[in-house]
Amino acid sequence: MKQKGQGRLGWLFASPYLVYAVVFFAIPLIWSLFLSFTDWNLIAPTFNFTGFSNYIEAVKSPGVQAAFFVTFKFMFLFVPLVIASSIVVALIIHGLPKFKGLFLIGFFLPYLASGVVSSLIIKGILSYNSPINEFLRKTLGLDIDWLGNPFAALFVVALIIAWKFTGYYALILTSGFESISKEVYEAAMIDGVNPWQRFWKITFPLLYPALFTVMILSIGVTFGIFTEVYQLTGGGPNYATNTWQMEIFAKAFTNLQAGYASAIAIIASIVTFISIFIIRKLLEMWGKRNGWA
């Protein structure tokens, strides 16, 4: 009797999610699948079913192949970069007896920046005749084509996004440090452990849960990059920064190939899903094997 009332109440409270899941998840998902087998362009009154040809064309296209590899290249640049920088920030802040909160907030501020704004600033700072580039050229003889060189462009985008997330991840890591008790350190001091060993043998394993969260979060970030690439490179040079979102956006809304773009979106989703799943499992195995998790 009571159980029944509870059931209705439960569904009532959960109803916002149910409506949302149907309207903005289930229906779009089915629609997307349907579109991916057509040649519809969003505006023509009619369309044809084209079977799997969108998928075949997508797999063969240089833009999609680039998106596949760019995501992983980006991951190998961005994830170590952001993890290293956030560990450094967290290590420095952690030991401060005063103003710790103030510093945490300060480092967190970049996370609040809109990608449009940070792209604008970076564009200004990296232009050929900007103060920094003039300096590099005139004093060091360095002439770097920041956005025209494939590796440099990828690096710049990774750097902007790492800049944005460092403070946020550092915040997560400092709370990981907090869980490490003073006694453990003191015990280690007595045993005469040097700082390097201390970091790897004590800090790192205890930090691992927080680090795991940061790694998963940052890997998730790499699959959803759009604004910075869209504003800075448009996916170039020669697809070197062409992310999945960029490719889908360009095909659907610039080239007006909604059907084809839907096929790419589905491929992107499958790739993302499988990649994150595998990486997660690998990280878990790695943690378990070393006895951290």
Next chain:
Amino acid sequence: MDGRKKKGLFFRYLIAVILLLIMIFPYIYMVLTSFADWDQVDKKLIPTDFTLKSYQWLLGGGEAVIPRPWLHAFFNSFVVSAGSTLLMMVSGVMVAYALAKIPFKGRDTINNFILFQMFFPAIILLIPTFLVIQRIGMYDSYWGMILPKALSLWAVFMYANFFKAIPDTFIEAAKLDGANDFQILFKIVLPMSKSITTVIFLFLFMERWTELLWDMLVTKSDSMLTLNVLLSQMFGPYGGYPGPMYAASVLLTMPIIIIFLIFSKKFQEGMQFTLK
């Protein structure tokens, strides 16, 4: 020994301050450049001559240019972000309460589905969501921007975790006093969740405020532009006027920083819990 410790601490602070300055330098650059004389925009890292010209130009237009609706876009951004965030908070609280505190058949199914959906790449839904909004007749309206972002799985997840930690005895006691679940949720559970609410609110608001792709797709008229979209549009035609672009960036960034700083104390408390 003590002196060495003091010295070490001093260096720690020094490094922290230097690092912090590097991290927030882009902001400093943005604000200074927005007030810089046009000859110095992007030509000097720290400008020396200052003027209000960029702001005047931005809001009043130049000789060859008519002004764009910056203030209206600011208003739009606010309406959309506030509306969307509010809905995400309410829906998040409700669903999370159901998942955490109401035992009912199907709860586990919903729970699993939410987890599945959280890891589901959202890109796939971009085009059809656009079509759904168009069919419901919400293209180019506030609702078109707000509704697809009226529920945040992340907020549900965070709230559910927090609610689970609240002892059931509180709720049972309230029930014995004759309170229903709505009253319990809004009068007892929510007041206990102030700090996490601050964290969730700030994250959601910030994320909505800086949204670009969706708002760009789903609006067409000037009266619906959000600040971020307007700024992104100005890259092309006004690329020759970087000063006003920096001024617009200040307009876009400052509100969120101010809101954040106002709530920063609560935010820190909330983060402590979130990260446990």
Next chain:
Amino acid sequence: MKIKKVASIMFAASLTVSGLAGCSTGNDSKSSTTSKNGETTIEFWAAPNPTQQVYWKEIADEFTKENPKIKVKVSPMKESPTSEASIQSAIAGKSAPTMSENINRGFAAQLAESKALVPLDTLDGWDKVKSDRNMDNTMKGWEFSDGHQYVLPIYSNAMLFGWRLDILKELGYNEPPKTYSEMLDVTKKLKAKFPDKYVWAKADIADPTAWKRWFDFFMLYNAASGGNKFIEGSEFTADDKAGESVLTFVNDLREEKGLLTRQAKDPFESGLGIFTDIGPWTIAYWKEKFPNMKWNETYTLATPPVPDGMDTSNVSTFSDTKGIVVYASATKEQQKAAMKFIDWVYSNPENDLKWLEKTSLPPARDDLTTNDSFTEFFEKNPALKPYAAAVPNAIPPMDNAKYNDLQTLIGQQAFNPVVKGEKDPKTAWEDMKKAIEGALK
């Protein structure tokens, strides 16, 4: 049990959605027409360019004064990321305007293929517009492959190259070079005297975005080929010799270190580069932001350089030409009102003159050089005179519906890699040809 419940809720929700969808289709046409007591409202999208918005707002106000039954609502089209994309999503969102300007031929072909445009020749009064505006000849070149007319071109703007005259003079030249080898000589002298300067400093030449080819490749190619059609219908008909010579020339410029493909701030205005494409709109922009840029002192304008041995007078160039279309989603009343508006605007040459004064873009009419009201304007604005003179030799863009893909291929396969020194000109041209022929199939 569980599944049943979920399924029934989902079903109910999807019904609500489709029900709402049913309502909205009825609403759409109402919201844009509002024909109360015989009044028709038409929505006109002006180009994102601010001066054009001002022009159309004023014109619409005047028109409504004389025709109170027709309200013209002017708003600028968005650029997200291009004005084309925003038109497409508006059509897909079922809220296209009645009409808009700023449509090029290729895009019109693409829209026409999706039946999104009204063939203007099927509307009453089309012939009257053509003769009133004196544009019968111009319109012949605008016929689409199905025999219809979809676009009324507003302006035809022959693109020219600007040269920094002050710097040329320092190198001992009194006028810009005209042929490839002359230009290479200038490059050598420039690099000898100012190693930090470049001839052509423009990041766009290394960017494959389709429309960017209009302002580099097509200017040079049209000049080198004497105005040969690059694509005819769905055939690749480009002049191989001219194409290869353009690429070879660009390659030579690169080898002399005359090209800079880096994103730079005001490269031409600051004298970092001494050569770049210039449209009339730039001159108004300079007036406000770079008052030091003075015609015949700091800069001058010239037609594109040509291969050695070609005639250097009457050189062809690219014509940036765009016009007005009427969208098929507009009601019959709106289409009629739109035509009335067009006719009202273009039966009076004063409106074209006003356009010319406001935007500096030469109106697309047959009598531009003979009609007194225009010649007077060009006498007063000598910097714009070269544009009027180049109009007869200006070649409009291709009208292929796949123009976006095709022009991207020109950049990706040929122009960009040559500019960056990644391909030799001959292979680049061959690769591009193969790719384009594949895409046209």
